[in-house]
Amino acid sequence: MSKTVCIVGAGPSGLVAAKSLLHDVPKDTFEVTIVDSQPRLGGLWPSQRSDDGGLIHPLMVANQSKHTVQFSDLAWPQDAPELPQAWQVGQYLDRYYKAYCLAAELCLETHVEKTENTHPGWRVWTRSKDGALEERSFDYLLIASGYFGKPAVPGLSVIPEHPEIPVIHSSKYRTLEALLGQDKVKGGKILVVGGQMSGVEIAGTIATHLSSATHSPGTSPILNPEKYSVHHLIRKPVWVAPTLLSPKARSLVPPFLPLDLGSYNLAHRPHPFTNTHGHITEESAICTSSRYEIALGTNQSIYSPALAITHKNNTDPQFLTVSDTYTEFVRSRLIAVSQGKLEKLSGHEATISPTQETVDDIAAVVLATGFKASDSISFLPPEVLELLSLSPGDLNNTVALGFHGTYHPYVPNLGFVGFYRSQYWGVMEMQARFVTQLWNSGGPESLTLPQGIRQALKNDTSIERTLALREDPRASQFPMGDYLWLMQEFAAALEMEREGHLSVMPTLSPAGNEMNILTPARYPSKRLNEFQQPEVTNSLKQAEATIWAGISAGKFIAKAVFRSLLGEWKLERELASKLPSHPSGHFSGTAKFFLREGTRDGREAEFDSIVENGGRIGMEYLYIEEGDFKASNGFTFRATRRYIWRYNEDKDELSVWFAKTDDQKRADYLFHKVEFIVPKDDNEKSWKATAGHMCIKDYYDVKYDFRFKAVNLLDWNLAYTVNGPNKDYTIDGTYTRQKC
Structure with a gap:
């Protein structure tokens, strides 16, 4: 008899979890229901250019290439851009659903209100768009509701309840006109608060919009765009990489590739991999800083002293962000940068601590202050949240989960996929496979567990590590682990072999090693069918073609x-x-x-x-x-x-x-x-x-x-x-x- 599974979330995590439960074990092992509060598939990723109601602008360009933003067994269309826009990612997910998840029951516009662990199963209460409350029972509950639950914003002591100027979260920014209006404001500073990924990205985006409004022909969408600027408030300098990096950064004629392809070159790391994330030693921070400086060709002082990362601060854990425009807009002074924390917004003025510097003439505030993941699991019962060591205020380590964010030994009928920062798609797919195999074998205490999973659970320290990192001032930007290491650990647990590339790859000096780029298609399922195998092959060929074109033919x-x-x-x-x-x-x-x-x-x-x-x-x-x-x-x-x-x-x-x-x-x-x-x-x-x-x-x-x-x-x-x-x-x- 099939085991029933309720998956909460129809984004990439939920879809790859459904696919694994339906296809990576014998047919009818699991009966899957997917529940999502949105009216469409995709989670964060919209599937139409006009769909701007979510947390991601549909025209936002992904900061990783299509060779990483994919699952192993569905290739992108041949003519898809190397760096797809958000709406194109949504369309990819729609294709993925139609290819692999049609056997699942899909309940959109359905909100999970509460759950109860009945040992060994779950009771799940959902409310549909018409207000009807329904109670159903399942054998397993799988959380794929996403780490980006609810925008985290400063309290009323920082931002008044009714500010005099527009204040929005970065996830809600779409246009200058929507932010500023056409007639109300005639110039000033747009204050962007937050200096990590979303802060750098949104500051660069707003500066691009201001530049375009000022220098494009025709009527501007706002009054006097030339009288606006961006003021970016950061805690400390971060490295800002463009979407293209060179695998030969020291060459006078550097070739270029999407930044993820060079970053995921297995040839650069000694085997077996060790984790480069988590607690960061001073020595490790210095090495990372040196690598970033070589890759970018600068310590960023050429743009502004405020962005410089020098010997005085490169012993801190290094943070990386991505933007094609941010640094040059800083150099041209359309973006001004200052360090500190927003202490208080009053009228058109902001006070910055600890210096008590003030920023005046503020026209609007955009808060790039992250998300509270705890809201994505608020439907779990209090006793379960306690077992998971819930810490709502910790945006990086909200819950403590076993084996790299997949389960908890005290709640074996509960699984997680994609519930962590930096949701690399390959890791999501591996998490889905791990949970599927764990449940298919009867759970963590089962005597029929495959040897690889048994050994992985025996050696696992993920929960202890997460709890230790909560109080660690030297915690890394992405605490769960680095991509190559995580893929290695999951592959060992699942007893999977990495697929080899189909052809000889370019070699890089000085070592002369062949490039060995990790993509999700390097780890195909053990149960490939006649549809999946060509997709895997096509994905590998696309990656190889891109790498050769960038290294040898001047692409990019x-x-x-x-x-x-x-x-x-x-x-x-x-x-x-x-x-x-x-x-x-x-x-x-x-x-x-x-x-x-x-x-x-x-x-x-x-x-x-x-x-x-x-x-x-x-x-x-x-x-x-x-x-x-x-x-x-x-x-x-x-x-x-x-x-x-x-x-x-x-x-x-x-x-x-x-x-x-x-x-x-x-x-x-x-x-x-x-x-x-x-x-x-x-x-x-x-x-x-x-x-x-x-x-x-x-x-x-x-x-x-x-x-x-x-x-x-x-x-x-x-x-x-x-x-x-x-x-x-x-x-x-x-x-x-x-x-x-």
């Missing part, structure tokens, strides 16, 4: 260059003309790249096609250079130019467009596309690119040199030769960063 270099252009550059340019009608001379001035949403001008048909087919337009820059040109004849005059620089996400293509003469925020027509030249070896000194353009009767032969230090452009050259009936000159310009 266009995006890496585009990302690093943001902000202000010092420009020195020489013009040498062979015709008296065009005098030679020297230009000295600045070049500024203002980030904005991609616009339709000049590429109307392509733009409409991308939108219609669900693609991403990508971002663009309004480029403005201003300075003085001193001609060889001694005459000096003020000069300015404007272009539109565009990055096409779908094509991984960088292009430069002329600006209209009558509306210089609008693109007119294509100047050229930047064609990058893949270097023959690591002895090259810079990434080179070429372009060509015929302008009526004049031909522009364009050459670029981009010089990187790790992920950042140090400087770059743009030179072109112009030949035609009435033109014969060369221009050679060098762009260097303005100091912060």
